[in-house]
Amino acid sequence: MDVSPSGRTDARTNHERLLVAAREAFTVSGGASLTAIAKRAGVGIGTLYRHFPTRESLIVALYRHDIQELIDLAPALLADRPPLAALRGWFDEVARYGQLKYGVAEVIHAAAGGGLDDEYYAPLVHAIAQLMAAGVAEGSLKPDVDPEDVLLQLGVLWRINPDNGGQARAARILDLIVDGLLRR
Amino acid sequence: MDVSPSGRTDARTNHERLLVAAREAFTVSGGASLTAIAKRAGVGIGTLYRHFPTRESLIVALYRHDIQELIDLAPALLADRPPLAALRGWFDEVARYGQLKYGVAEVIHAAAGGGLDDEYYAPLVHAIAQLMAAGVAEGSLKPDVDPEDVLLQLGVLWRINPDNGGQARAARILDLIVDGLLRR
DNA sequence: CAGGTTACCGGAGAGGTCTCCGTTTCACCA
DNA sequence: TGGTGAAACGGAGACCTCTCCGGTAACCTG
Numbered sequence: 234m235d236v237s238p239s240g241r242t243d244a245r246t247n248h249e250r251l252l253v254a255a256r257e258a259f260t261v262s263g264g265a266s267l268t269a270i271a272k273r274a275g276v277g278i279g280t281l282y283r284h285f286p287t288r289e290s291l292i293v294a295l296y297r298h299d300i301q302e303l304i305d306l307a308p309a310l311l312a313d314r315p316p317l318a319a320l321r322g323w324f325d326e327v328a329r330y331g332q333l334k335y336g337v338a339e340v341i342h343a344a345a346g347g348g349l350d351d352e353y354y355a356p357l358v359h360a361i362a363q364l365m366a367a368g369v370a371e372g373s374l375k376p377d378v379d380p381e382d383v384l385l386q387l388g389v390l391w392r393i394n395p396d397n398g399g400q401a402r403a404a405r406i407l408d409l410i411v412d413g414l415l416r417r
Numbered sequence: 418m419d420v421s422p423s424g425r426t427d428a429r430t431n432h433e434r435l436l437v438a439a440r441e442a443f444t445v446s447g448g449a450s451l452t453a454i455a456k457r458a459g460v461g462i463g464t465l466y467r468h469f470p471t472r473e474s475l476i477v478a479l480y481r482h483d484i485q486e487l488i489d490l491a492p493a494l495l496a497d498r499p500p501l502a503a504l505r506g507w508f509d510e511v512a513r514y515g516q517l518k519y520g521v522a523e524v525i526h527a528a529a530g531g532g533l534d535d536e537y538y539a540p541l542v543h544a545i546a547q548l549m550a551a552g553v554a555e556g557s558l559k560p561d562v563d564p565e566d567v568l569l570q571l572g573v574l575w576r577i578n579p580d581n582g583g584q585a586r587a588a589r590i591l592d593l594i595v596d597g598l599l600r601r
Numbered sequence: 602c603a604g605g606t607t608a609c610c611g612g613a614g615a616g617g618t619c620t621c622c623g624t625t626t627c628a629c630c631a
Numbered sequence: 632t633g634g635t636g637a638a639a640c641g642g643a644g645a646c647c648t649c650t651c652c653g654g655t656a657a658c659c660t661g
Contacts, residue, residue: 241658243608244610279611385576388576389570389573402563402569406566412601413597417596417599424629464641
């Protein structure tokens with residue numbers, strides 16, 4: 234996932250510089266090649282890869298904060314809405330994040346892609362599990378649905394063309410997904 | 418999508434050779450670089466790209482036949498099963514094709530990806546529409562669901578890791594999708 | 602504070618995708 | 632049966648991802 238911050242100060246420095254460069258690159262243009270990021274950081278491409286073995290791992294590091302927000306949102310929503318509304322609200326937020334912040338989309342996409350790198354996608358699964366548990370307890374959702382299956386289904390959000398009524402389409406599909414979870 | 422067969426015989430020949438080379442490459446190894454396919458066809462990479470502007474367009478041309486099979490299957494299923502069983506059966510078949518034939522997966526993925534190139538993804542939408550219409554007529558499915566939304570949802574099938582219980586997961590998710598379409 | 606280990610660095614290189622454009626060749630017509 | 636213009640060809644080149652390994656220098660230890 235991420236190289237552990239070891240004793241070497243140069244390693245830590247480079248790690249920092251890479252994150253800064255990546256953040257700049259992403260906020261400026263919404264995307265950049267790894268080569269360009271390494272160059273911007275004044276570091277060799279090899280160094281970038283040692284610190285962040287995959288493209289996602291870099292992005293995850295960048296957007297850890299936002300993802301955490303998403304995760305924390307689940308219990309917050311549950312606190313002041315009925316379970317179903319909370320679930321649907323959370324889905325909406327996922328969609329919104331995805332359209333807004335390139336990085337979050339990337340991560341969820343990667344997570345859903347079966348990257349199996351539990352480290353950072355487990356929390357997302359956990360958030361979903363929480364939301365679903367509330368609905369199950371209430372009797373409105375069917376029990377025994379695997380939250381990972383649901384995360385996987387959310388992956389559809391990133392195959393929707395954003396312009397041209399994509400927002401409406403996303404809403405419709407989220408409705409379908411929720412309906413699929415309802416107890417009959 | 419595909420270059421129109423013009424008067425030039427060399428164009429037609431190369432088109433043919435590319436298809437043959439691609440088919441060989443895909444059946445032999447399940448996948449190949451475009452460079453390799455062009456080389457195998459004895460043609461420049463530029464020629465390959467002129468005939469097939471995108472990777473998908475090449476694969477679509479290759480698997481047009483299989484996709485047609487899938488499309489024809491919809492009415493066949495409807496003829497000898499109740500609508501819901503037909504729908505679910507068709508979904509299963511899509512999943513099976515996807516795991517079996519690389520190309521079909523590619524196409525549906527591309528189609529669902531909003532490639533907007535109606536030419537070859539409209540038939541898939543139409544197949545779904547047929548299946549759904551039967552369910553609606555029978556009263557078991559909700560009306561007014563956009564078949565494209567459903568096709569989009571099927572895209573999840575190609576984010577499932579095939580090994581490691583992927584088959585079971587696909588079945589579970591297809592159940593969820595169908596449940597989402599049921600009238601409540 | 603000198604020397605040795607060893608983690609870390611950087612970039613060359615392999616292999617891909619896709620574009621661009623100078624060159625070749627075909628089909629048509631006088 | 633040429634001659635000719637448009638269409639098709641092909642590969643160099645720009646740019647990307649990712650790997651590998653010889654060189655470098657930061658820490659530790661005596």
